Amino acid sequence: MTAESVSASPVRFDSVTKRYPGADSVAVEELSFEVPAGEICVLVGPSGCGKTTALRMVNRTVEMTSGDILIGGRSVKEGDPARLRREIGYVIQQIGLFPHRTISQNIGTVPALLGWDKERIAARAAELLELIGLDPEYGDRYPAQLSGGQQQRVGVARALAVDPPVMLMDEPFGAIDPINRSRLQNEFLRLQAELKKTVLFVTHDVDEAIKMGDRVAVLKKGGHLAQYATPTELLMEPADDFVEDFVGADRALKRLALMRVRDVDLWTAPLAQAGDPAEPVRTAVAAAEVPHALLVDAENRPLGWLSARDLDGEQVPATPDSVADPLIDADSVLRDGLASLLQSGSLYAPVVDARGRLAGVLSVEIVSDFLASDEASESELTAAERPHD
Amino acid sequence: MSGTINHGLAQLAAVDQGFFTDRSGGGCIQDNKLFCPGWVADNYDRYVHPTLQHLVLVGSAVAAGFLIAFALAIFAHRHRWLQTPFLAGTGILYTIPSISFFFLLLPITGRGALTAIIALTAFNLQIIFRNVTNGLRNVPANVTEAATGIGMTPSQVLWRVELPLALPEVIAGLRIATVSTVALATLAVFANGGGLGTEIVTGSNITFKTGIIVAGSIAVIMAILFDAVLLLIGKLLAPWKRKQALV
Amino acid sequence: MIPLPALTLPTAAFGLFGDAFNFVFDGREAETGGVTVGGTSQVLDLAAKQLEVTLLALAVAILLAMPVGLWLGHRQKGEFLAVSAGNAGRAIPELALIALMAAAIGVGLVNLVVALAILGIPPILTNTYVGISQVDRASVEAARGMGMTETAIVRKVELPLAVPTIMGGVRTAAINIIATATIAPLAGILTLGDFIIARNVYGDAGVLAGAILVALMALALEGTLAGIQWAMTSKGLKLKRS
Numbered sequence: 009m010t011a012e013s014v015s016a017s018p019v020r021f022d023s024v025t026k027r028y029p030g031a032d033s034v035a036v037e038e039l040s041f042e043v044p045a046g047e048i049c050v051l052v053g054p055s056g057c058g059k060t061t062a063l064r065m066v067n068r069t070v071e072m073t074s075g076d077i078l079i080g081g082r083s084v085k086e087g088d089p090a091r092l093r094r095e096i097g098y099v100i101q102q103i104g105l106f107p108h109r110t111i112s113q114n115i116g117t118v119p120a121l122l123g124w125d126k127e128r129i130a131a132r133a134a135e136l137l138e139l140i141g142l143d144p145e146y147g148d149r150y151p152a153q154l155s156g157g158q159q160q161r162v163g164v165a166r167a168l169a170v171d172p173p174v175m176l177m178d179e180p181f182g183a184i185d186p187i188n189r190s191r192l193q194n195e196f197l198r199l200q201a202e203l204k205k206t207v208l209f210v211t212h213d214v215d216e217a218i219k220m221g222d223r224v225a226v227l228k229k230g231g232h233l234a235q236y237a238t239p240t241e242l243l244m245e246p247a248d249d250f251v252e253d254f255v256g257a258d259r260a261l262k263r264l265a266l267m268r269v270r271d272v273d274l275w276t277a278p279l280a281q282a283g284d285p286a287e288p289v290r291t292a293v294a295a296a297e298v299p300h301a302l303l304v305d306a307e308n309r310p311l312g313w314l315s316a317r318d319l320d321g322e323q324v325p326a327t328p329d330s331v332a333d334p335l336i337d338a339d340s341v342l343r344d345g346l347a348s349l350l351q352s353g354s355l356y357a358p359v360v361d362a363r364g365r366l367a368g369v370l371s372v373e374i375v376s377d378f379l380a381s382d383e384a385s386e387s388e389l390t391a392a393e394r395p396h397d
Numbered sequence: 398m399s400g401t402i403n404h405g406l407a408q409l410a411a412v413d414q415g416f417f418t419d420r421s422g423g424g425c426i427q428d429n430k431l432f433c434p435g436w437v438a439d440n441y442d443r444y445v446h447p448t449l450q451h452l453v454l455v456g457s458a459v460a461a462g463f464l465i466a467f468a469l470a471i472f473a474h475r476h477r478w479l480q481t482p483f484l485a486g487t488g489i490l491y492t493i494p495s496i497s498f499f500f501l502l503l504p505i506t507g508r509g510a511l512t513a514i515i516a517l518t519a520f521n522l523q524i525i526f527r528n529v530t531n532g533l534r535n536v537p538a539n540v541t542e543a544a545t546g547i548g549m550t551p552s553q554v555l556w557r558v559e560l561p562l563a564l565p566e567v568i569a570g571l572r573i574a575t576v577s578t579v580a581l582a583t584l585a586v587f588a589n590g591g592g593l594g595t596e597i598v599t600g601s602n603i604t605f606k607t608g609i610i611v612a613g614s615i616a617v618i619m620a621i622l623f624d625a626v627l628l629l630i631g632k633l634l635a636p637w638k639r640k641q642a643l644v
Numbered sequence: 645m646i647p648l649p650a651l652t653l654p655t656a657a658f659g660l661f662g663d664a665f666n667f668v669f670d671g672r673e674a675e676t677g678g679v680t681v682g683g684t685s686q687v688l689d690l691a692a693k694q695l696e697v698t699l700l701a702l703a704v705a706i707l708l709a710m711p712v713g714l715w716l717g718h719r720q721k722g723e724f725l726a727v728s729a730g731n732a733g734r735a736i737p738e739l740a741l742i743a744l745m746a747a748a749i750g751v752g753l754v755n756l757v758v759a760l761a762i763l764g765i766p767p768i769l770t771n772t773y774v775g776i777s778q779v780d781r782a783s784v785e786a787a788r789g790m791g792m793t794e795t796a797i798v799r800k801v802e803l804p805l806a807v808p809t810i811m812g813g814v815r816t817a818a819i820n821i822i823a824t825a826t827i828a829p830l831a832g833i834l835t836l837g838d839f840i841i842a843r844n845v846y847g848d849a850g851v852l853a854g855a856i857l858v859a860l861m862a863l864a865l866e867g868t869l870a871g872i873q874w875a876m877t878s879k880g881l882k883l884k885r886s
Contacts, residue, residue, distance in 0.1 A: 069546050094548030104543025108561045108637045118547050150637045166547065176546075431748055492866045493859040494823030500840055500855035503848065504660040576734045583739040584827070587841065597743050598830075604747040613740025620735035 016045040016206045017080030017173040019066065024075035026061050026231070035061045036231030038075070043223065045080075045173075046204040050221035052211055054254070058231030059210045063176050066208060067093045079174055094118050097167030097175035097205070101182040103159050105151040111137070111162055112147035118169045136165040139199065157188040164196065168203070177209045181216070193219060194339045198362075214255055218243065219265045219341055226251050239266055264343035264375065269336055269359050272378060274368025277302045277356070282326040286319045293319070298356055298369050303328045308365045310335065310358040332358050338367045346375045426607075433607045443596070448615055450510070450591035454582045455623070457514045459575050462521030467567075469522070470529035471555070480530060484523070491523035495581050499588035513590030517582060521574045528570025532563025565638060568631035572624050579620040583612070663849035664856060675847045682850055687836075691861060694835035698822045698865070701757045705764030705817055710810070713772025717806075718798050726773035733766020738824040742831050751832025759831070763824055764817035771813025775806030804878050811873035818869055822862050836861065 019042070026036040036058040043049040051059040064070035066077055068089040077084045084092055105114050113120075115136050116129040124132070137144055140161040151159055160180060167175055180196075181189045197220065200207065211217055217224045218239040226234045226242070228250050235247035243259045243266070246252035256262065278292035278301040289301050301314040303324065312328035334348040336359045349357055349372055359367045425433035466487070473479040493501070498516035506512045536559045544554045560567075586594030596612035632638070666672065671683025716722040745759040779802045787801045803810075826837035839846050839854025846854070 067546060069542070090548045090550045090553075092548070093546060096548075098543070098546035100539060100543055100546065102537070102539030102542075104537070104539040104541075104546075106540060106544070106558055106562075107537075108558075108564075108635065117544075117549075121548055121553070152637070163543075429747075488866075489863065492819055492862050494819075494826055494862050496823065496826050496837070496840060497855040497858035497862070500851045501859060503852055503855070573734065576731070580735055580737040583737040586739075593737070594739055597739050604743075606744065606747045609740050609744045609747060613737050613744065616737040616740065617735050624731070624735075 015171075015173045016204055018045045019043045019049075019174055019206055019208065020078040021062070022076045022078065024062065024065060024077060025073050026058070026065060026070065027073045034073075034230055036065070036072075039227075039231050039233055040075075041225055041233060041236045043206055043208065045206050047222040048200060048207040048209055048220055049223045049225060050209045050211060050217040051225050051227060052214055052217035052221075052254075053227035053234075054229070055212060057227040057229055059212075059227050060178055062227070062231060063178055063208055063210050066174070066176055067096045067098060069093075094121055094170065095172050095174075097172040099160075099163050099167045099175070099177045099180040101179040103163040103183075105159055105162060105166070107151050110148050110150055111142075111154070114151065114162060115147075115165050115169055117166060122170060132169060136168060139168075140165045141195070156184055157192060160184060160192060161195070164199075168205075173206060175205045175207045177207060179211055180209070182211070182213075189216075190340065190344055194337060196220075198339060215262065215265060215343075218262055226254060260379065261343070264346060264379070265341045267342045267378065268338070269340055269342060269345045269370055270338035270361075270367060272342065272370075272374055274359055275356070275371055275374065277358075277369045279304050279308075279366070280314060280324045281306065282324055284324045286321055286324055289314070289324060290319050298371070300356070302332070302358060302366070302369075304366060310360065310366050335360050335364075336370050338362075342375060342378065345370050346372070349375075429604065429606060431606050432610055436607055437611055444593075444611060444615060447591065447593050447595050447612070448619070450595075451579070451582055451593045451616070451619065454510065454513055454517065454585055454590060454592050455575065455578050455619070458517035458521060458578050458582070459571070461514065461518040462574060462578075463525055463571060465518070466522045466525035467529055470526050470533070473530065474533050474555070474559075475551075483526060484530075487523035487526050490519040493519070495520055496584050496587055499584075499590075502588075508589040510585070510590045513582070513585035513588045513592070516588070517578050517585075520581060521578060524574040524577070525567075525570045528566050528573075529563065532566030532570075533559050535566065536562045561635075565631060565635050568627055568634070572627045572631075575623045575627060576620045579616055579623060583616055660848060660852055664853035667846070667849040667853040668857070672847070672849065674845050675843075676845055681846055682839075682853065687853075687857065690834055690836045690838060691857065693833065694822070694825050694828070694837070694858075694861065695865075697753070697756055697760060697828060697833060697835065698818070698825050701760030701821045701825070702764055702814070702818050704757060704761040705768055705821070706814065708761065709765040709768035710772050713769045713810075714776055714798060714803070717773045717776025718794070718802060720777050723773070723777070726770050729766045730770030731766075733763065733770075736763065738763060738820070739827060742824060742827055746831040753833055756825075756828055756831045756833050760821045760824055760828075763820045767813040767816040767820070768810075769813075771816070772806070772810050775809030775813075776802045778809070779805045805881070807876050807878070808873065808881065811869065811876065815866060815869045815873070818865055819862060822858075822865055826858050 021039050021041050024036060024039045025034060027034045039058075039062055041049075051062055053059050061070055065072045066079075066084060068084055079096075105111075106117070109117075112130065112133040115133040116124075119129045119132055133147060134144055137147055142158060142161060146154070146158070151162070154162065160183075163180070167177075181192050184192060193216065209217075209220055211220075221239055223236065224239055224242050225236045226247075228234045234254075235242060235251045237245075237247075240263075242251070242255060243263050246255055246259075252259075275297040277298035278289055278296050280289045280301050280303055282303065293299060293301050301319065303311045303314050303318075305311055310332040312331045314324065315329040318325055318328050334352050334354070334357050336345045336348055336357050338359050338361050345357070345359075349355070349370065355373075356369050356371045359370050361367050426436055469483050469487075473483050490498075495516045498519060499512055502512045502515060506515065540558060540562070541554055544558045545551075549557065582590075582592050583594035583597060585592045586598050593612045593616050597609050663672075667682040668687050669684060671680045671686070673679070674681045713726060716726050741759055741762065742756075745755055749755050776798075783801055783805065784797060787797045792800065825835050826840065828835045829838040829841050836854050836857045839850045840858070843851050
């Protein structure tokens with residue numbers, strides 16, 4: 009599956025209002041915004057702000073009272089809701105895999121509804137299993153035999169089955185523990201970089217919104233749009249007290265979630281393989297940014313840090329004094345990288361790509377430099393964009 | 398008053414002398430010992446027809462009960478407000494003792510197997526209705542929500558997701574209904590409905606112990622066999638339950 | 645024996661149902677001749693007897709099955725025994741049980757009550773076990789954590805929470821017992837079932853009258869037990885279920 013072969017459609021909310029029968033107030037009132045094709049738009053807000061209602065009106069699992077939602081210029085109100093839903097991927101927090109059907113059958117649900125033949129469904133299920141990084145043998149298992157994180161990956165695969173132009177994700181990672189949530193978020197962002205779907209994503213977690221969103225729609229009670237902006241704008245210039253409050257006092261730190269580790273200038277460390285002569289390594293260490301050498305294997309995967317004692321001999325030893333821990337995923341955001349560093353109490357950590365190969369070294373200093381430069385850019389931006397001040 | 402009633406009972410329990418004397422069994426039968434294997438060996442053929450009748454009674458009553466209760470449960474699943482009245486209605490039919498039900502039908506269907514089948518069906522409805530309804534209700538909301546959300550029509554959600562997931566409870570209801578009906582169908586004899594009850598009460602003597610034991614045992618074995626078959630069907634139709642147990 | 649005209653004339657229009665009505669209130673001549681059968685006094689006698697054996701057997705079944713179910717359920721042990729008992733109980737043919745009891749051990753009130761109690765034990769045992777063992781373990785742990793003794797846990801936590809399930813078992817048992825008490829005349833104890841069984845004495849009017857009376861009695865018992873269950877169930881549980 010390549011980026012060229014897939015389609016995405018813009019989604020436009022046009023004065024969408026939902027009033028539940030018998031309710032005193034409206035759940036969503038006059039909501040209007042547009043999500044460009046291929047972008048992730050996160051709907052975020054406190055509970056009761058109408059974000060899930062807004063999402064569910066897109067696939068008509070909740071019918072709107074007035075207004076319209078257009079997907080690629082076509083109103084969702086046209087035609088049969090079941091048919092509409094088959095063209096929209098849908099992932100919910102509780103996943104909702106069918107316990108009585110195998111993983112492959114679960115993934116193949118919508119293709120089967122659309123009448124695909126068996127071979128095509130099987131081929132598609134296998135393709136999607138590979139895409140979400142599950143072994144093909146998982147296809148014959150039942151959902152109860154999978155971990156929560158694996159189930160949620162299957163939920164995403166099921167939503168992607170017929171390559172829908174739009175995906176709706178309702179707190180998809182809300183029930184997953186923090187470590188796995190971060191991993192699933194990264195995986196999804198990696199997928200999205202390839203698939204370029206239009207995604208509407210609901211969360212109550214502002215950190216997740218900032219990390220996942222190309223755009224963030226902050227909703228307040230009654231489904232009023234408080235701000236619709238890119239994460240950077242949201243952090244730099246909250247539209248009002250509500251947004252400022254919701255985003256939180258630590259929004260300077262939150263900006264660390266906007267930058268990926270691979271996108272900052274990483275440091276380089278002297279590298280050595282087991283059996284190399286020790287002398288040149290000692291020289292390199294004395295002159296390097298990182299005052300320690302990294303032992304790597306033939307595939308350039310970090311094995312551990314070499315101490316001065318390790319380098320005392322003629323040759324570089326095969327087992328270093330300290331293992332390379334933590335290892336930081338190049339796709340993770342700077343905030344998570346910093347968290348790993350702080351947690352392990354180390355000043356440096358090797359950064360590795362998806363295959364475990366060394367991409368550079370992250371240091372606490374890089375992060376603080378980034379924050380300092382960012383602070384500067386914020387004051388510039390503020391001065392430039394607020395001429396009235 | 399009591400004199401009259403004893404008279405009635407004596408009539409019912411009238412000893413079919415020919416039945417005793419014509420058959421072999423010797424002293425065991427004359428003394429009406431608890432169990433006479435010799436008599437059973439010589440007379441097993443007399444149980445074939447009542448056993449078949451019993452199977453027909455049970456099969457018809459459970460099949461009819463299932464069809465009606467299943468349809469009611471599906472209908473009430475779509476129209477939730479009907480669940481309470483349906484439950485109450487089938488509850489009344491369940492509570493009325495079958496033997497009483499036979500004779501309530503007397504002015505309408507008279508005596509015979511049909512009367513017995515109707516009464517046994519009425520008894521079954523509640524058990525099956527309740528299990529189908531519970532089975533459907535216990536399907537996790539997130540699963541039906543996901544099914545609707547990815548584009549299943551309401552009837553696809555029902556037939557492809559809700560009913561398969563409710564299947565273990567449906568089968569459990571069928572097992573309870575079938576086993577209970579096998580036992581209850583012995584009473585069909587009072588409605589002239591045939592079945593194994595004929596070997597316990599009429600035509601012979603209700604004090605003939607060997608006959609009671611044989612007929613009762615056939616009923617118990619039949620119940621166990623029905624139960625085992627349904628259990629097996631349930632396991633075959635719900636493979637996900639087995640695999641889950643392995644984890 | 646002299647019927648009130650106002651009562652008989654309209655009811656006669658209902659055919660057999662009218663005859664049954666007359667049978668209950670006025671009685672009629674026995675099919676076998678000579679004696680008057682039916683009428684309110686005999687109906688009340690037989691009804692009282694049916695209720696008596698039913699309640700006695702139910703009480704015996706409760707006293708025997710409930711403590712065992714409570715104990716097993718509280719200890720979370722013996723699931724196989726408790727659940728198999730329920731399944732096996734359903735397979736007992738009531739007719740064969742009563743007939744064999746009468747033939748092998750003898751007729752009489754005690755034997756009948758024992759036989760009926762045997763039918764009542766399985767559902768009470770199973771439901772008590774299931775009701776107690778399915779009480780949310782968090783509630784039990786909380787109670788233990790607060791320093792309740794094991795008896796107090798059963799009495800104050802498990803039992804109140806299990807009331808609906810346990811009473812469900814009691815109601816099933818009661819229905820089985822009262823239905824089977826109808827054939828008690830086979831074991832020498834005359835209940836309303838005598839009208840049904842001894843057709844050669846009471847005629848079709850008596851049979852139908854007996855059937856109606858037994859049905860009404862069963863429904864009344866079930867209704868009463870449902871009411872008792874409602875009264876015994878804590879308000880908190882009723883809220884949760886609605």
